[in-house]
Amino acid sequence: GDVLLEVTGLRVDYGDGPNAVHAVDGVDLVLRRGEVLGVAGESGSGKSTLAYAITRLLRPPGQVVAGEIRYWPTSAGPVDVLKMSDAELRAFRWAQLAIVFQSAMNSLNPVLRLREQLGDALIDHGPGMTPGQRQKRIAEVMTMVGLPTDRADAYPHELSGGMRQRALIAMALVLEPDILVLDEPTTALDVVVQRQILTKIMNLREQLGFAVVFITHDLSLLIEVADRIAVMYAGRIIETSTAKQLYEAPRHPYSDGLLHSFPLLHGPRRVLTGIPGAPPDLRLRSAGCAFQPRCTQAMAACTTTIPLLSATNLPTEAPDHQVACLLYQDGEGR
Numbered sequence: 169g170d171v172l173l174e175v176t177g178l179r180v181d182y183g184d185g186p187n188a189v190h191a192v193d194g195v196d197l198v199l200r201r202g203e204v205l206g207v208a209g210e211s212g213s214g215k216s217t218l219a220y221a222i223t224r225l226l227r228p229p230g231q232v233v234a235g236e237i238r239y240w241p242t243s244a245g246p247v248d249v250l251k252m253s254d255a256e257l258r259a260f261r262w263a264q265l266a267i268v269f270q271s272a273m274n275s276l277n278p279v280l281r282l283r284e285q286l287g288d289a290l291i292d293h294g295p296g297m298t299p300g301q302r303q304k305r306i307a308e309v310m311t312m313v314g315l316p317t318d319r320a321d322a323y324p325h326e327l328s329g330g331m332r333q334r335a336l337i338a339m340a341l342v343l344e345p346d347i348l349v350l351d352e353p354t355t356a357l358d359v360v361v362q363r364q365i366l367t368k369i370m371n372l373r374e375q376l377g378f379a380v381v382f383i384t385h386d387l388s389l390l391i392e393v394a395d396r397i398a399v400m401y402a403g404r405i406i407e408t409s410t411a412k413q414l415y416e417a418p419r420h421p422y423s424d425g426l427l428h429s430f431p432l433l434h435g436p437r438r439v440l441t442g443i444p445g446a447p448p449d450l451r452l453r454s455a456g457c458a459f460q461p462r463c464t465q466a467m468a469a470c471t472t473t474i475p476l477l478s479a480t481n482l483p484t485e486a487p488d489h490q491v492a493c494l495l496y497q498d499g500e501g502r
C-alpha cells in the first residue's frame with residue numbers, strides 16, 4: 169500500500185543490433201513512501217542508466233526496450249511514467265520527482281542568479297503564488313538547505329562547490345517532491361563537505377518525508393544512510409536487502425567484495441581487498457552468471473546458469489533479502 173514507485177522488468181539498451189549494450193537488463197525495484205533506497209555498483213553497472221530511465225532523461229542511443237515504471241501519487245491510482253506526455257513529464261519531474269546529479273554546474277543555469285532560477289521553477293511548475301509568496305518560499309528553501317539567504321543574488325560561478333550543490337538541492341526541493349533521485353551527488357566535493365551535505369539531505373528527508381533513491385559506487389556510505397539497498401552488477405540487481413542485513417550478512421560474493429572495497433566511516437577497520445578483474449562487456453549476454461570470471465566461489469553451473477534474484481535458502485528472519493547467486497539457489501535459473 170505504501171509503494172511510491174515500482175519498476176518492473178526494465179531493460180535499457182544503448183544502440184541496437186548485435187552491438188547493442190544491455191545497460192539495464194531486467195530490473196525489478198520498489199521504492200516505498202519516505203524511504204531511502206540505495207543503489208550501489210561499480211561504474212558501468214547500469215545504476216546511472218537506471219536513474220536516467222526512471223526520470224525519463226535517457227537520450228538516444230539509450231532506449232527503454234522493455235518494462236514498466238509506475239508512480240503512485242498520494243491521491244490517485246498508478247501512473248505509467250514511460251507513457252507520460254511531455255507536459256505530464258515536466259510536471260512530474262519538478263513537483264513529484266526531482267533529481268540531483270553529480271555535477272552541479274551542469275544543472276544550474278550559469279547566467280541566472282539563484283533567486284531567478286528558484287523563482288522560475290515556482291512560476292513554471294508551482295501553484296499560483298504571489299511575488300511576495302515566491303520570495304518567501306525562496307528564502308525558506310535556501311535556509312532549509314543551509315544556504316545563507318544573502319547569496320540569493322549570486323550567480324552559480326560565485327558559489328563554492330558545496331554551495332552550488334546545496335543550491336541544486338534547493339532547486340530540487342522547492343516544489344516539495346515525493347521522490348528525490350541522487351546520482352553520485354557529492355563525489356566531486358571534498359569528504360567533509362560531502363558528509364555535511366548528505367547529513368543535511370537526510371535530515372530534510374526526516375522533516376519533509378520525501379523518498380530518496382541514492383545511487384553511488386560507495387556501498388559503505390549507503391550502509392550508513394539507506395534503509396534498503398540494491399546492488400547492481402552488469403545491468404542487474406544481484407542482491408537486495410535492508411542496509412543492516414547487507415552489512416551484517418552480505419550473501420553475494422560481489423556485494424561482499426564491494427563492502428570490503430571502501431573504508432567504513434564508523435565501525436571496525438577492515439582489510440580493503442577490492443575485487444580483482446573488470447566488469448564484463450555489456451554487448452555480450454553471458455550464458456551464466458555475469459560475475460563468474462571474477463568470482464572466487466564459482467562452480468561449474470555458474471558458467472551455464474543465470475542465477476535469478478530470489479530469497480531461496482536465505483534465513484527466514486530477513487524476508488526482504490534476495491540474492492542472485494547459485495550458492496543460494498536450489499531451483500533452476502534461466
Ligand code: SF4
Nearest residue numbers: 457460463470493494
Ligand atoms: Fe559466484 Fe556462481 Fe554465485 Fe555467480 S552464481 S556469484 S559465479 S557463486
Ligand code: MG
Nearest residue numbers: 211212215216
Ligand atoms: Mg554513473
